[in-house]
Amino acid sequence: MLSRGDIYWVNLDPTVGSEIRKKRPCVLIGATPINEARRTVVVVPLSSAGKPRPPLTILIDCLGRQVVAVCDQIRAVDKSRLLEKAGSVTKDDMFELEKGLRQTLAL
Numbered sequence: 001m002l003s004r005g006d007i008y009w010v011n012l013d014p015t016v017g018s019e020i021r022k023k024r025p026c027v028l029i030g031a032t033p034i035n036e037a038r039r040t041v042v043v044v045p046l047s048s049a050g051k052p053r054p055p056l057t058i059l060i061d062c063l064g065r066q067v068v069a070v071c072d073q074i075r076a077v078d079k080s081r082l083l084e085k086a087g088s089v090t091k092d093d094m095f096e097l098e099k100g101l102r103q104t105l106a107l
Contacts, residue, residue: 001032001036002028002032002035002036002041002079002082003028003032003035003088004028004029004030004031004032004035004094005027005028005029005088005089005094006027006028006085006087006088007025007026007027007028007046007062007063007085007086007087007088007089008025008026008028008043008082008083008084008086009023009024009025009026009082009083009084009085009086010023010025010026010043010045010077010081010082010083011023011081011083012024012026012045012077012081020045020047020073023083024045024046024047025045025046025062025063025067025086026043026044026045026046026077027043027044027046027060027069027089027097028041028042028043029042029043029044029074029097029101030042039078039079040076040077040078040079041076041077041079041082042074042075042076043074043075043076043077044069044070044071044073044074044097044101045069045070045073045075046060046062046067046068046069046070047067047068047070048065048067048068050068050070051068052068054096054099054100054103055071055099055100055101055102055103055104056070056071056072056100056104057069057070057071057100058071058093058096058097058099058100059096060089060090060093060096060097061089061090061093062086062087062089063086063087069097069100071097071100071101071103071104072104074101074104074105
């Protein structure tokens with residue numbers, strides 16, 4: 001099951017221009033039923049480079065260290081890009097990520 005808040009390693013290449021590239025962990029942010037029904041999932045990439053600058057980059061825990069979720073790089077990816085599950089975000093981190101996404105997307 002591909003659940004909202006799961007972190008997966010995702011192959012983001014090929015990319016164009018300033019899009020975040022390479023294999024990196026990403027948070028699934030789509031609703032779980034939609035993740036299951038569609039051939040794509042909506043993700044927010046994570047980066048160990050950069051500093052938290054809400055709302056664009058939100059500090060969260062991933063794989064035992066603090067990283068930033070890059071909210072302005074939200075994208076839909078085909079499920080074939082998902083490589084392996086790397087964990088899940090905490091409820092507190094998901095709340096902060098949702099807050100950042102609402103501000104970034106003006107929702």
